[in-house]
Amino acid sequence: MATNPDHHREIDDNQTDHTSTGTARPTAEAEEPNSRTSITLSKQLNQECNDLLSEIDAYSALVASTLRNPQMVEVRQFRTNVNAESKILQKMARQIEAAVEADPSSADPDAEMRLVHALRSSNLPFYQVVWRIAKDSCTGLVALGRRFYWDGESKATVRENMKKAGSQPEKPPNKDKRKSAFVDIVADDGQEWVKVSTVSENRLLFEMAEKGWECDSDSEEEWSEDGKGRTVLQHSDDDEDDDEMELIKLARDLRRAANATRVRYGHPRLRVVIPKIEEGSVPSIDSILTEMRRYGVQVECQDRLPESTGTGLTHLLPQPFKNFTSTLNVDCTILLALVSDLSHIKDIVPTFQLHPAILRQIEVEKEKPLLPSELWPAMSDRELVTTSEAAVRFKEIVETIGTDTEKNRTRLLLGEQPYDNLNREVILQKFQELSDYQVPAGWKLPIKVINAQPVIEAAKEKDELNAVVHEVAKTLSDINNSVFLYGWVTGLTTISSNRTIDKQIEATVEANRQDDDDLKGPDVWICDTARSLVGKDRDRKT
Template sequence: MIQDPGSLIPPNDEHTKASTKASAELHKQCMDLLNDLDSFQALLKATLRNPQLVEVRQFRSNVSAEMKMLLKLEERIKSQVEKSKRNAEDSGDNELHGEQKQQPIDDMQSDVDSDVEMRLMHALRSSNLPFYQAVWGIVLSSCEGLLALGKRFYWDGETKAPWKKSGNEKQANKDKRKSVFVDIVAGDGTEWVKVSTISESRLLFEMAKKGWEADSEDDVSGAESERPPRRTVLRNFDGEDPGEEDDDDDLELIKLARDLRKAADATRVRYRHPRLRIVLPKIEEGNVPEIDDILAEMRSYGIQVECQETLSATIGSSDLTRLLPQPFKNFTPTLNVDCTLLLAMVSDLSHVKNLPILPSFHRAIVRQIEVDKEMPLLPSELWPAMGSRELVCTSEAGTRMREIVDLLGTDTEKARMRIVMGEPSEDGGCDSLIKRFQALSDHHVPEDWKLPVKVIDAQPVINACLAEGKLPPVADEVAEGLSDINYSVFMYGWVTGTTTITSNRTIDKQIETTIEKNRGNDERLEGPVVWVCDTARSLVGKDRDRKD
């Protein structure tokens, strides 16, 4: 919780009443916003394996810096008030002893106080806090699946999808002139939101300064006279890259819309460009025809433009859980489980809470034990991902998993493997399997977990779909780079439209890269639907006899 700054507010003297009230209100609002952000960060830490995947820290730091600035400003102005008062009193004493008739000291002090008050109020009105409040209010009122509060995207070269960047990577050798700063990345990366708190008067002033004027209608007659006046636009984006051109004459909102479009066109999230939204809380559409023309120009870039957005959510009183990432929202009713996660489902590392660390353990095993102790993989990620969905795996993935467990697994890992794969089948249905599995896990096993995993003979299905042309031609390029197991897993998920879950990020990236290189002009081209678990689990026995 942020400390209440009330004790730092200057005394409520007559000459500082307005500024003190404004300052106190800003402090309260800033404190509420910081508390909201702290609550959200605590929620991220409690629910996500990697809270840093949601980029909030910099935004929170900016708000905190604004609070410090307000406090310093307040103290500085208070000091100036006291100094001015002393100077005025000294000057008044000296002049009262002179021969010339002087202005009464009360009037002199009033002039000083008014000047200080004006400067203080101007500084308070210049605070960035209203912008931060607008951003957070829009998040609360209209966003889900928040990934970032502030993120820069480039159109010069490859731009990574939001969830594929570690957070520590830097955009080396990137030209910021070929980038745009997005205020909100929501929809699990599929929506970018930009907020501008420009006022109507400021926008009209900029339009006049930049030369946006209506064409003369003196020579227009007949039906054409009923048309709204067209705008004289000094320069607009015409499809070619204007990045090297001087755009000083462009309106900031038009430049913003154009830059958003270019950055979005250079970025794909699950094979699709992100949706774009610009929110203008201080602009009222339909009020000024000249401004409506600007809004229409912005929308011509394929951007949703919202004016005077009603921030229905109140800071400090909203359900923040709606803002959590929702990576499982679009999962298919059946999940295609890769061999890597089949192994994670049976590993002792995933199920034994206080697994003793032996000297013979490889450091990778030790690290997995430490990570799982902080945030267990199955309860925090895999079981929520699987939910009550049907689980299948290809025969190649199932066979490979059995081979690894039989060769390297402990007795408990082998026992879990038999339960997961439904062996022997005569031992009962799903309820029986869950009870048997619970006896082998320190974690509470969800009762709706669909065991066993059904094994699918994927090759006939894949061959039939390929023969029928159900996949795009790029499928041949994708298939050439896959091993037999990966071919069966990822191609089966692709031809059936089933979500594949895996921890093999390398193959997922390989497939995505191949598709993008062969996309051409096909904007609708998509690859298999894949969800990548950020961490894997080895078997305890895998490196049992190997020294570090």
């Protein structure tokens, strides 16, 4: 139906076409194409498209108002595709209205039939299914539409090879789209990929016949343990690459892309939803589903589709704190943010004497304050610890360049004199006196300082500790060694704004991975923005 390049590209990305989507409406198909049919169908599609756009916009507004960094959720391209479909449907509605207003005796039946066929070939039902699957069965939405590749070396490998060769990496070449998989929904904060196929049973059977696939249930070797026969797909041609069934190729490509991708040190889970297929009704189609599942793909058909919950859209927001441990290991960078005047005083007046980095942080704070929007929700009512190395460095920085209020907050944060004998309620009350924001009643102060080295050394001596930990330790400073290794060996979530170190650790783990899919690095949550102390002047490094 579509005439613009983006629309055709999306059809290719989603491995669907107008013959396979089965988008015709039953009520319209029962009638001969006429003016009433086209008008009814046109109004229905346009209204449904507007409803879908309204829901997408509502979610985008929720993301913008909730997240510090709304760009971390990718729905813009999906909305662009739906909006393009809306414009096409609107144009066709105008054509239908013009045809109806014209002299009926001069109406072209063939033109009327083409309009109805074009309406029934709309890609809107596909977008509706993708949105419904996301809304009703997913949490932690990251993207509606993203391409993943499996070819070539990883960025970490390229950097390592260049470093060994003593040269700088050149701009990487464009990746081969043929070695990629387009995922319709990236959910569970990146840990689940969902692909939607609106192929129909008739289309699948036609494809099997066209490509020379047949079923064989007579083979003596293909019997399950319970004695029941299993239908097996067989191909009559040796050239299986060209004649691969699209759904099987889809499952294979998803697996290849997932195997080349790691999220939180693990591969994403794969799910393919086929809403127009009823499993168990056609043995040959069931054999295709079985083949797909051999790639480790969860396949859901018509009978397993989630029912609409109607519970709103908040569950689709990213959920970065859901896997946090009950005790959090706090890095020095976060300690500084917790006591900085930038984090607590709403109306700091920008002056020429302030470092440019401080001026940028003041502007960022005005848009979305760090503590109430990110750090306090992350900490919630969890216990908080920090290593002695991090605490010492933290106090050195504050004593050297901190303001009086920043120094006072530091003593409260760590429960040091003159606040060492106060209970938590009193500490929070005094902390409130130094902040323009409402300090949460469940905030667990003071933060406990841990002697991490004995714990780390004891863990290193254990045989079961993976050798990668030792490799990572070689690359870290004493402070980072204490913080990140302590969190790693104890299994605690470490919170930090030091993204560079986190990526360095991740690259070292992956570079030293020995075909061990169970190997995991430290559980680290990175705060997207850091906070300096106001005491810095223009001549100090940030």
